[in-house]
Amino acid sequence: MKFHAPLAVLLSAMATCAWAQATSSSSINTTAVAMFLAFVVVTLGITYWAAGRTKTTSDFYAAGGGITGFQNGLAIAGDYMSAASFLGIAGLVYTSGFDGLIYAIGFLVGWPIVLVLIAEPLRNLGKYTFADVASFRLQQKPIRILAASGSLVTVIFYLIAQMVGAGKLIELLFGLPYEFAVIIVGVLMTLYVTFGGMIATTWVQLIKAILLLSGASLMAFLVMMQFGFSFENLFAEAVKVHAKANAIMAPGTLVSDPISAISLGIALMFGTAGLPHILMRFFTVKDAVQARRSVFYATGFIGYFYILTFIIGFGAIILLLKNPAYFTDGVLIGGANMAAIHLSQALGGDILLGFISAVAFATILAVVSGLTLAGSSAISHDLYATLVLKGERDEKKEIRASRIATVCLGVIAVLLGIVFEKQNVAFMVGLAFCVAASANFPILLLSMYWRKLTTRGAVIGGGLGLFTAVILVVIGPTVWVDAFGFKQAIFPYKYPAIFSVSAAFIGIWFFSITDKSASAAKEQAAFDAQFVRSQTGIGAAEAAQH
Amino acid sequence: MHTETIRQLPEYAALTRARKKIMWPLSLATIVAYFALILTIAFNPTALGNPIGDGVTSIGMVLGLGVILFCMVITGIYVYYANRVLEPLTRAIVQKAGDQS
Numbered sequence: 256m257k258f259h260a261p262l263a264v265l266l267s268a269m270a271t272c273a274w275a276q277a278t279s280s281s282s283i284n285t286t287a288v289a290m291f292l293a294f295v296v297v298t299l300g301i302t303y304w305a306a307g308r309t310k311t312t313s314d315f316y317a318a319g320g321g322i323t324g325f326q327n328g329l330a331i332a333g334d335y336m337s338a339a340s341f342l343g344i345a346g347l348v349y350t351s352g353f354d355g356l357i358y359a360i361g362f363l364v365g366w367p368i369v370l371v372l373i374a375e376p377l378r379n380l381g382k383y384t385f386a387d388v389a390s391f392r393l394q395q396k397p398i399r400i401l402a403a404s405g406s407l408v409t410v411i412f413y414l415i416a417q418m419v420g421a422g423k424l425i426e427l428l429f430g431l432p433y434e435f436a437v438i439i440v441g442v443l444m445t446l447y448v449t450f451g452g453m454i455a456t457t458w459v460q461l462i463k464a465i466l467l468l469s470g471a472s473l474m475a476f477l478v479m480m481q482f483g484f485s486f487e488n489l490f491a492e493a494v495k496v497h498a499k500a501n502a503i504m505a506p507g508t509l510v511s512d513p514i515s516a517i518s519l520g521i522a523l524m525f526g527t528a529g530l531p532h533i534l535m536r537f538f539t540v541k542d543a544v545q546a547r548r549s550v551f552y553a554t555g556f557i558g559y560f561y562i563l564t565f566i567i568g569f570g571a572i573i574l575l576l577k578n579p580a581y582f583t584d585g586v587l588i589g590g591a592n593m594a595a596i597h598l599s600q601a602l603g604g605d606i607l608l609g610f611i612s613a614v615a616f617a618t619i620l621a622v623v624s625g626l627t628l629a630g631s632s633a634i635s636h637d638l639y640a641t642l643v644l645k646g647e648r649d650e651k652k653e654i655r656a657s658r659i660a661t662v663c664l665g666v667i668a669v670l671l672g673i674v675f676e677k678q679n680v681a682f683m684v685g686l687a688f689c690v691a692a693s694a695n696f697p698i699l700l701l702s703m704y705w706r707k708l709t710t711r712g713a714v715i716g717g718g719l720g721l722f723t724a725v726i727l728v729v730i731g732p733t734v735w736v737d738a739f740g741f742k743q744a745i746f747p748y749k750y751p752a753i754f755s756v757s758a759a760f761i762g763i764w765f766f767s768i769t770d771k772s773a774s775a776a777k778e779q780a781a782f783d784a785q786f787v788r789s790q791t792g793i794g795a796a797e798a799a800q801h
Numbered sequence: 802m803h804t805e806t807i808r809q810l811p812e813y814a815a816l817t818r819a820r821k822k823i824m825w826p827l828s829l830a831t832i833v834a835y836f837a838l839i840l841t842i843a844f845n846p847t848a849l850g851n852p853i854g855d856g857v858t859s860i861g862m863v864l865g866l867g868v869i870l871f872c873m874v875i876t877g878i879y880v881y882y883a884n885r886v887l888e889p890l891t892r893a894i895v896q897k898a899g900d901q902s
Contacts, residue, residue, distance in 0.1 A: 357865070360835070360868050360869060364834075366876065367828070367872050367876055368832075370876050371831075486862075504850050504852070504862060505846055505850025515843075516839050547879075547883055554873055554876040555873055555876070558870070562869060787813070790817060791807070791813070792891070793895055
């Protein structure tokens with residue numbers, strides 16, 4: 256399939272027109288528009304270049320395995336540091352101080368687990384998706400259907416949250432109508448993934464990670480400079496200014512009861528190790544050594560980024576609360592999530608505001624592209640290749656299927672983004688993590704380390720985890736009360752991971768050990784060979800070339 | 802080369818042993834550090850709000866930022882150990898497997 260350059264021009268023209276229209280109604284930051292258009296032009300140029308290099312399934316799903324550990328670490332960071340976490344955590348710190356730190360920590364603690372338990376066996380056993388690993392010694396069909404369902408549910412919830420966030424952010428920053436903003440994001444991500452596959456997606460994530468890290472570093476530097484680079488001075492001033500005073504130094508209302516606290520912890524910690532778009536990135540490097548290096552760099556970048564976000568949140572408390580220009584009727588313009596954006600203006604005027612706005616937009620594009628690629632590969636590599644092609648290797652058909660799947664996902668993402676415009680979607684990222692921790696992570700972990708795992712156990716237990724997670728969130732306070740408007744939730748806890756993850760592990764354990772079928776015995780016997788390969792990588796290199 | 806032959810190699814036994822030795826302690830250390838903080842947040846939030854010394858910086862802030870740095874250190878320790886201990890063993894196994902196949 257050829258990349259259509261005129262499309263890119265058309266798109267830029269469309270965007271410029273809309274901006275020209277919008278300029279008449281509200282003031283537009285020209286730096287932001289120029290920066291953003293530059294990002295779009297550069298990334299579409301990269302997509303054009305990548306399209307010429309995307310010939311095989313390995314190119315499309317895994318950038319041909321030619322990404323270095325450092326690049327992949329940066330790209331993982333680019334995939335993981337979403338605008339939701341940048342603006343959301345800064346906003347949460349701005350509102351309640353310490354509580355923002357709880358989320359930041361939760362998003363980071365999964366990484367040592369990914370490194371120590373998952374990354375190397377994943378690279379050694381899999382090819383393009385984590386379902387490759389889960390189905391390594393189990394029956395292809397049921398396991399791939401289950402893993403693809405887990406992936407797609409995770410991807411869709413994550414996508415909705417990002418699309419709605421993107422629409423609102425762009426509406427606010429650039430003065431574009433919400434629907435138009437969602438469509439621009441949808442069209443751009445579809446172009447990147449359809450034509451440029453993993454190569455273009457990786458470069459979009461790399462550029463975004465560098466932009467976001469430099470923007471956030473600059474902001475944090477400017478904040479700390481005002482306080483002699485002392486956290487004590489920063490905190491002291493914030494406590495003086497903030498309405499909650501000393502309470503911002505302690506846990507607040509975010510986590511109210513022990514069950515919710517532990518549940519949130521489980522979902523964040525183990526969910527990271529079950530996110531399909533993150534797991535997929537490990538197949539873009541040459542071998543287990545590079546996979547290991549990727550996580551080391553990724554953890555460094557992500558941890559550093561959260562510390563910056565935390566400083567930015569405190570900077571916002573001090574610099575914004577003193578300045579009535581950022582408030583209407585005592586409320587921060589655009590809500591707490593805009594704290595980081597307003598702070599950029601307070602620190603560096605319209606130029607920094609423009610830069611940070613454009614970076615926030617680029618951030619969204621990079622994350623949704625990674626998600627879409629993970630979703631489309633679950634459809635083409637796990638469902639289409641196994642169910643329709645029935646294992647017959649046909650690269651052309653498979654790539655075509657994933658391109659069609661990408662376009663469909665793009666359309667679905669735009670439609671869902673528009674449908675959910677007025678809903679509170681903040682819980683959806685939490686739900687995505689919960690499903691990833693309850694369905695994807697248990698199957699993946701046990702398939703790697705537990706000899707007795709059988710197809711029956713994995714399907715029933717994994718299905719149980721997936722089902723329990725979704726049902727409990729729906730009948731819990733966030734959806735049942737906040738979204739559906741019922742008076743009381745059927746299930747009292749906001750975060751169900753402690754129940755759904757347990758359900759998955761117990762289900763997998765029980766239905767595996769009671770499985771006395773001949774096929775189960777065969778699957779258990781195949782563990783030794785799988786374990787040798789997962790530990791040494793012998794056999795992995797040859798498999799990747801096919 | 803046959804799986805069984807690799808499994809018989811002394812280096813293979815050494816590799817799985819060395820990996821176990823680092824894998825579980827580091828995973829557990831991360832899990833314990835994180836859940837210790839989460840459980841303190843759940844059961845004794847006021848303790849985390851106590852300031853350190855005369856300043857305003859609370860114990861919770863230091864512990865929280867400490868967990869972030871701890872995660873980075875854990876990944877550093879693992880990569881250092883893996884490159885120094887696990888990698889030579891893996892290379893030896895791959896070479897022997899290559900020789901005999």
